[in-house]
Amino acid sequence: MEPVSQSDAPLLRAERSLLQALYGRGHLSGNAGTVLCEMASERIVVRQAAPADTSAMLEITRNVWEGSDYVPFVWDKWLADGSGHLTVAIRAGIVCGLMHVEIQSDGTAWAEGIRVREDLQSRGIGSGLLTEGISWARQAGSRRMRLSTYGANPSSNRLAENAGFLEVERMRSLAVEPASVTASDGYTLALPADIDDVWDVVSGHRGVPALYSEGWTAYTLDRRRLALLLADHSVLMSKAGPSKGMAIATSRPVRPVLRFGYLSGHKEDVVGLVKTLLARAASAHMTRVSAVLRLEPDVADILESLGFRNPDAAEMIVYALDLEARPAKERLSGR
Numbered sequence: 001m002e003p004v005s006q007s008d009a010p011l012l013r014a015e016r017s018l019l020q021a022l023y024g025r026g027h028l029s030g031n032a033g034t035v036l037c038e039m040a041s042e043r044i045v046v047r048q049a050a051p052a053d054t055s056a057m058l059e060i061t062r063n064v065w066e067g068s069d070y071v072p073f074v075w076d077k078w079l080a081d082g083s084g085h086l087t088v089a090i091r092a093g094i095v096c097g098l099m100h101v102e103i104q105s106d107g108t109a110w111a112e113g114i115r116v117r118e119d120l121q122s123r124g125i126g127s128g129l130l131t132e133g134i135s136w137a138r139q140a141g142s143r144r145m146r147l148s149t150y151g152a153n154p155s156s157n158r159l160a161e162n163a164g165f166l167e168v169e170r171m172r173s174l175a176v177e178p179a180s181v182t183a184s185d186g187y188t189l190a191l192p193a194d195i196d197d198v199w200d201v202v203s204g205h206r207g208v209p210a211l212y213s214e215g216w217t218a219y220t221l222d223r224r225r226l227a228l229l230l231a232d233h234s235v236l237m238s239k240a241g242p243s244k245g246m247a248i249a250t251s252r253p254v255r256p257v258l259r260f261g262y263l264s265g266h267k268e269d270v271v272g273l274v275k276t277l278l279a280r281a282a283s284a285h286m287t288r289v290s291a292v293l294r295l296e297p298d299v300a301d302i303l304e305s306l307g308f309r310n311p312d313a314a315e316m317i318v319y320a321l322d323l324e325a326r327p328a329k330e331r332l333s334g335r
Ligand SMILES: CC(C)(COP(=O)(O)OP(=O)(O)OC[C@H]1O[C@@H](n2cnc3c(N)ncnc32)[C@H](O)[C@@H]1OP(=O)(O)O)[C@@H](O)C(=O)NCCC(=O)NCCS
Pocket: 064, 114, 115, 116, 117, 120, 121, 122, 123, 124, 125, 126, 127, 128, 148, 149, 150, 153, 154, 155, 156, 158, 159, 162
């Protein structure tokens, strides 16, 4: 068995069944013909996305992050996923923006993939999409919404702050091309039966559920999520026990990238875990190993000594919005 998940399908299936149990399939689905929100000033309509919007999505995302946007890779999955919420903004009959929201297994609504056509940015279209997504998440019964931004992207940070989101986490993003390193044999795949030991380590570190990352998506690392990760073979630990070191690493079938999202242990354990995962990534023909982590300086030094680089000092900022707090407008009007 590989300690590195080659497919997120089992995890997604497990999560989907939890979602269906929580909310019921169909309840969250929209209808591509329904107008969800209209912004009077610009005559912008937000509606559910449809397969016919794919060419507009490709056009909007073409130059994002120098052409390396992930949205085209996940678009079909988002379209097909009836438990999420994929919307587009329309101006003068033309699709000019998009956004996706999904409900994670702890009930958090995760907003992602917010994009606005370059020539129409800074006119409030992104805010309109986000406002509509917030209202959908509230109706779906979610108590909290989160999103992440690239720290050096002022417009997305501003967008989140304007909508009332607060920064809750900041993680560094590093990456390396996997090279042939010698894996230590001191590390093994953690299994579902290890959940008590692994949970003791995770919960002992912070006392409250921590966040971990899968690429640029953050999840609450609660016991239920941990069970999904263990079932999906995404947790590597020291053979001497998780308290001697553990890591979470995931991948998606659409991209040959291994993503580190959690790392704990003393220096020698961290070195052993990272080397083992680099060796696994190389043998699985992954083209990149990325790490989006809350890093202590000594762990950052270890990753850098193993070739990880963060050339733009890239940081992922996680923002959260309490959906149970009454919106400001309601509070003012006393409703
Ligand atoms: C981020 C993005 C979705 C925002 O959409 P938008 O329609 O431009 O957003 P809005 O107009 O509603 O709000 C943008 C806010 O950022 C501000 N802003 C834009 N550029 C800015 C800059 N360089 N510095 C500071 N603020 C900036 C705008 O003035 C506006 O704030 P205001 O309403 O208080 O004036 C859009 O810029 C985009 O698609 N960017 C490329 C993809 C991307 O980076 N997505 C986010 C990934 S985290």
